[in-house]
Amino acid sequence: MALIECVPNVSEGRRTDVVEALVDAVRRTPAVRLLNYSSDRAHNRSVITMAGEAAALKAAVIALFDAALQRIDLRVHSGEHPRIGAVDVVPFVPLDGATLEACVELAKDTARDVAQRFDVPVYLYEEASTDPARRNLEDIRRGGFEGLAAKMATPGWAPDYGPARPHPRAGASVIGARMPLIAYNINLATSRLDVARQIAAAIRSSSGGFPYVKAIAVSLEERGIVQVSINLTNYEKTPMLTVFDAVRREAARRGVAILESEIVGLVPAAALPEAAAQVLQLASFTPDQILENTLRA
Amino acid sequence: MALIECVPNVSEGRRTDVVEALVDAVRRTPAVRLLNYSSDRAHNRSVITMAGEAAALKAAVIALFDAALQRIDLRVHSGEHPRIGAVDVVPFVPLDGATLEACVELAKDTARDVAQRFDVPVYLYEEASTDPARRNLEDIRRGGFEGLAAKMATPGWAPDYGPARPHPRAGASVIGARMPLIAYNINLATSRLDVARQIAAAIRSSSGGFPYVKAIAVSLEERGIVQVSINLTNYEKTPMLTVFDAVRREAARRGVAILESEIVGLVPAAALPEAAAQVLQLASFTPDQILENTLRA
Numbered sequence: 402m403a404l405i406e407c408v409p410n411v412s413e414g415r416r417t418d419v420v421e422a423l424v425d426a427v428r429r430t431p432a433v434r435l436l437n438y439s440s441d442r443a444h445n446r447s448v449i450t451m452a453g454e455a456a457a458l459k460a461a462v463i464a465l466f467d468a469a470l471q472r473i474d475l476r477v478h479s480g481e482h483p484r485i486g487a488v489d490v491v492p493f494v495p496l497d498g499a500t501l502e503a504c505v506e507l508a509k510d511t512a513r514d515v516a517q518r519f520d521v522p523v524y525l526y527e528e529a530s531t532d533p534a535r536r537n538l539e540d541i542r543r544g545g546f547e548g549l550a551a552k553m554a555t556p557g558w559a560p561d562y563g564p565a566r567p568h569p570r571a572g573a574s575v576i577g578a579r580m581p582l583i584a585y586n587i588n589l590a591t592s593r594l595d596v597a598r599q600i601a602a603a604i605r606s607s608s609g610g611f612p613y614v615k616a617i618a619v620s621l622e623e624r625g626i627v628q629v630s631i632n633l634t635n636y637e638k639t640p641m642l643t644v645f646d647a648v649r650r651e652a653a654r655r656g657v658a659i660l661e662s663e664i665v666g667l668v669p670a671a672a673l674p675e676a677a678a679q680v681l682q683l684a685s686f687t688p689d690q691i692l693e694n695t696l697r698a
Numbered sequence: 699m700a701l702i703e704c705v706p707n708v709s710e711g712r713r714t715d716v717v718e719a720l721v722d723a724v725r726r727t728p729a730v731r732l733l734n735y736s737s738d739r740a741h742n743r744s745v746i747t748m749a750g751e752a753a754a755l756k757a758a759v760i761a762l763f764d765a766a767l768q769r770i771d772l773r774v775h776s777g778e779h780p781r782i783g784a785v786d787v788v789p790f791v792p793l794d795g796a797t798l799e800a801c802v803e804l805a806k807d808t809a810r811d812v813a814q815r816f817d818v819p820v821y822l823y824e825e826a827s828t829d830p831a832r833r834n835l836e837d838i839r840r841g842g843f844e845g846l847a848a849k850m851a852t853p854g855w856a857p858d859y860g861p862a863r864p865h866p867r868a869g870a871s872v873i874g875a876r877m878p879l880i881a882y883n884i885n886l887a888t889s890r891l892d893v894a895r896q897i898a899a900a901i902r903s904s905s906g907g908f909p910y911v912k913a914i915a916v917s918l919e920e921r922g923i924v925q926v927s928i929n930l931t932n933y934e935k936t937p938m939l940t941v942f943d944a945v946r947r948e949a950a951r952r953g954v955a956i957l958e959s960e961i962v963g964l965v966p967a968a969a970l971p972e973a974a975a976q977v978l979q980l981a982s983f984t985p986d987q988i989l990e991n992t993l994r995a
Contacts, residue, residue, distance in 0.1 A: 404990065434993065452993055497990045581989065588981075645978050661981035667989040673971035680977045681942050684885075684958035692878065692964040693701065693794040696731065696749055 445480030742777030
């Protein structure tokens, strides 16, 4: 079974009845598991987390668009978070048994159907992107719904599917595929925030560190220690242990030890065996060597 | 779902029709997954591997005893391997979501039923054992079927369930619970077998090393290297990484590096995340932090 996660972000976080109607559209889709949903009033935005196999997830996303287009009008929407669509972003994420490639296919397939059915322009992003200049969500979303009509008329900004102008009420949507994100904190045995800042700067991709690593320094005042707080956006390309070892080295150079680390929330099943295989120098480890995986196959 | 593995060893490995009849008894039990079976002609013995939840496995073991008692007569059985029963040994092993305690309960419950239904004496062993002198399979089985009647009349050798004399044709059975075994080899960047021997001696429990570790030195002639070949019988009590680190230290003391390691066959799902949590210094990692585990729950 190829399990995929889907995490749509919708532009409604205040009207409870609307949020419930959107979540119900997912909940009623057969063979889709609703895992979580949460709304942010300030951002006026909700995030829905679901999982299932490809065909079921596509049906759930179509049902979600249907429900959202009946209830959300971006012309009267306000909120702090940048957005261009009623259903703003739809990432597909590979879990157990699924590949990133399968998620890219699912993203394209879903994007095509959404554009056709609802006359909503769709941009593909991240791994599903067809244009390096439109790979990052931030670049696609820059200018927001308010600047979308002008942007779409600019060369290079025709959508991947659907009309080359915004849907009047629902704007445009961004659909794509990405690896699961791992939120991972490393606590240092020091109260020196400058040390954590230097380490964060050394490992994050934006300042020349590892690809797929975002990192900031955080002070845990009540414990009198500091933390390097990490988002790892592709644990296959940059493994957890690689980041951990780098933090340890950078800390040691400054006379500081690692106290402990912690995973925030959930970690995909494959990430930890990969770290283990790395440290144990397993020459040729594959997930089908995990007993329970062969049972489920 | 609490998944348990069961690996009965039966005293028949030559008569194919008998082996097939025994395996069929397992195969026909609802909700039990037959994973593997193999027969050894020299040992005149077969090993059947199955998995399922507790109630279904118990039913399969009862069906297996029923089939075996109709077809196996130890009075005419010969083979190199020590054995005391037609169904000689039945270990229950915890997999995903199951505890060793649940397997102990299942072992006792199954043992009680087997003794009652078939008038076969049953000894509990390993984690299910009620007597330290009868914890090891080797101790219970010493003397074989041929010496069983005399042994059972000795003080301290009344069975845990059933009559205090062998079943005339089926002898006695040994039922218990144990952790999954991990077969794990570490290859050294040297051809010196003496180094591998010293390391194996340093880590194995029988010569004062780590509990739950069996280790021998092996020469891989064709590759010109040596190997420390390890059986780890409880990866929770003695983690894989602990053994790996010890081998690395012992090798380094002798100027030798680890080349690579390998898992032979399958590894239980929990063992590798545990190794990862150890190396990543995860302060409070629990298996329900694995995304796919929460999905299955």
